[in-house]
Amino acid sequence: MSEVLVLVDHVDGTVRKTTAEMLTAARRLGEPSAVFVGSPDEQARADLARFGAVKIYRVEAAEVSEHLVAPTAEVLAHLVAQTAPTAVLIASSSEGKEIAGRLAIKIGSGLVTDAVDLEPGQDGVLVTKAAFAGSYVTVCTVTSGVPVLTVKPNSVTAQEAAVEEPVEEQVETDISTQARAAQVIQRETRKASGRPALNEAAIVVSGGRGTGGDFGPVEAFADHLGAAVGASRAAVDAGWYPHSNQVGQTGVSVSPQLYVAAGISGAVQHRAGMQTSKTVVAVNKDAEAPIFDMVDFGVVGDLFTILPDAVEKLSE
Amino acid sequence: MRRCPNRGPEGDEPVKVVVCVKYVPDAQSQRTFSADHTAERASVDGLLSELDEYAVEEALTIAEDAGEGQVIVLTMGPEEAATAIKKSLQMGAHEGVHINDEAIAGSDSIATSLVLAAAVGKLGEDEPVDLVLTGLASTDAVMSVVPAMLAERLGLPQVTFASELTVQDGAVTIRRDGDVASETIRASLPAVVSVTDQINEPRYPSFKGIMAAKKKPVQTWSLADLGVDAGQVGLDAAWTRVVSVDEAPPRSQGEIVTDEGQGGRALADFLTARKFA
Numbered sequence: 001m002s003e004v005l006v007l008v009d010h011v012d013g014t015v016r017k018t019t020a021e022m023l024t025a026a027r028r029l030g031e032p033s034a035v036f037v038g039s040p041d042e043q044a045r046a047d048l049a050r051f052g053a054v055k056i057y058r059v060e061a062a063e064v065s066e067h068l069v070a071p072t073a074e075v076l077a078h079l080v081a082q083t084a085p086t087a088v089l090i091a092s093s094s095e096g097k098e099i100a101g102r103l104a105i106k107i108g109s110g111l112v113t114d115a116v117d118l119e120p121g122q123d124g125v126l127v128t129k130a131a132f133a134g135s136y137v138t139v140c141t142v143t144s145g146v147p148v149l150t151v152k153p154n155s156v157t158a159q160e161a162a163v164e165e166p167v168e169e170q171v172e173t174d175i176s177t178q179a180r181a182a183q184v185i186q187r188e189t190r191k192a193s194g195r196p197a198l199n200e201a202a203i204v205v206s207g208g209r210g211t212g213g214d215f216g217p218v219e220a221f222a223d224h225l226g227a228a229v230g231a232s233r234a235a236v237d238a239g240w241y242p243h244s245n246q247v248g249q250t251g252v253s254v255s256p257q258l259y260v261a262a263g264i265s266g267a268v269q270h271r272a273g274m275q276t277s278k279t280v281v282a283v284n285k286d287a288e289a290p291i292f293d294m295v296d297f298g299v300v301g302d303l304f305t306i307l308p309d310a311v312e313k314l315s316e
Numbered sequence: 317m318r319r320c321p322n323r324g325p326e327g328d329e330p331v332k333v334v335v336c337v338k339y340v341p342d343a344q345s346q347r348t349f350s351a352d353h354t355a356e357r358a359s360v361d362g363l364l365s366e367l368d369e370y371a372v373e374e375a376l377t378i379a380e381d382a383g384e385g386q387v388i389v390l391t392m393g394p395e396e397a398a399t400a401i402k403k404s405l406q407m408g409a410h411e412g413v414h415i416n417d418e419a420i421a422g423s424d425s426i427a428t429s430l431v432l433a434a435a436v437g438k439l440g441e442d443e444p445v446d447l448v449l450t451g452l453a454s455t456d457a458v459m460s461v462v463p464a465m466l467a468e469r470l471g472l473p474q475v476t477f478a479s480e481l482t483v484q485d486g487a488v489t490i491r492r493d494g495d496v497a498s499e500t501i502r503a504s505l506p507a508v509v510s511v512t513d514q515i516n517e518p519r520y521p522s523f524k525g526i527m528a529a530k531k532k533p534v535q536t537w538s539l540a541d542l543g544v545d546a547g548q549v550g551l552d553a554a555w556t557r558v559v560s561v562d563e564a565p566p567r568s569q570g571e572i573v574t575d576e577g578q579g580g581r582a583l584a585d586f587l588t589a590r591k592f593a
Contacts, residue, residue: 068474069464069474070467093494093495094460098461098463098474099464100461101425101429101461101462101464102465102467102468102474104426104465105429105465106468108555109555110426110554111424111425111426111461111555111556112556114458121559126559130564131561132347132456134564136561136563136564137561137562138349138353138558138561139558139559142555142556142557143554143556143557144555181474181504182501182503183501183503184499184501185501185502186499186500187497187499188497188499189496189497190496190497190498197496198495203592225592225593243479243493243514244495249453249458250452250512250513257592258592268343272458275564279592280567281583281586281587283579292569292572293567293569294567294569295569295572296571297570297572297586298570299572299575299582299583300572300573300574300575301575301579302575305579305580306580306583309579309580310580310584313580313584313585314584314587314593
């Protein structure tokens, strides 16, 4: 069976859930090989093996992580030439998509971003993705080269398929001067909020204009459910919550099991970032808010009484 | 603060910025697909992609701060795409280039980046281009890959997703907010830069701007003008193929309760029943 390259998504060595999801999807297409930029520790190796990585390619990190995306694309191009894989899977983050874009040009391959599902087909991999803010579902195939696919977090359910001892290989490749042109001169990892990461959380609770700037009830409700906290563009533009928490077209795109919109009207811009959520709940004073058109459950009322009341009932 | 990019040793040459913009179907309208699985554009009002306004604004600010600058707005698309150029000129861009060629229809991001890269190359023939600016994504396809692809094709540094930007001493420095970290990224000019909607507040065209735009030069180029082979672009040359397009199953409206004191309990009950709590 031929290899499927999976670029490992990790934060300072900790393998993210998206990687387990990609390894799971990769197993449908061939034998997953994890490409790890950096040095995987015991835990990282174990995580990759647990989700079926047959091989682990280690790439020396310093040269790669001091520069923006271009070196990673070079490394992957080198590996594609060496292994002739069935596909290359990359997480659908802004960085992941840029790596994918550059790789596609380098190797003459078609690219599909934001895949929510993958399966083998007669004419190659069938890739499912949403279009026009989730109002359409399209299925595409790649007709040129090795398919380069970015996979949306939380779309594939990670399933274990342990490999006893993945084969490890150090990748030696020279990074071109050109790829080193954009230099990362400072990196500040965001302070851990203690909450799950927005794009991989199983539950997301977001606040909007209706919070009036007080995210207290939204955060308390989120913490009770072990959820990540999101915010609408209106709330972010008003300076009530950091932009890194913005859910929507110009922020983070989420597809959790449960999405709770509190005080959010549900503009197209916002729906584009959460429409693929499995279950949607809204609390809003305005019964006419468009968000209510797409909810599984909605409460018309004041979030300042409803959210704390719900927490109280759930604590009983 | 932004200063002249100091291109030559004297450091006082005018800055030359190319802004790539896209004409898109209005996101507020009912967007659909055509029989060939491309976005249906004829029946829907189009406009300058909202996210590109930030790139136009940033280009104007850079040129203004440099004292002397030239902002060229570049688009590819059918006749109507001229609307996107017009809006940019009304905002203050100095000239427009419209790549209009039947063969372009249905082009994917790979072909789009090929055509735009050729156009940027042509624009740099007389006077080199200092900066290529774009928005963070188009509001229709929303892939956010063309800027990276342009950088790859042009062999220029890629400095993307800028929420802050400084041009100084022949280099561009940006702040990039990722999902786990904020980075400061620096590259020497020329460079390809994409900007987010956090970077500025796009200006509205003034009456004077609207009148002035009518006299601004707009060139129309074909693929032949760019030396791009028509066989490399368009739907048939795309490296991906859409197999099917289906309307997403409508999210049926679930239960809506009006809070009369029991709203919190109802919400708790729903979450418990669905095993979320």
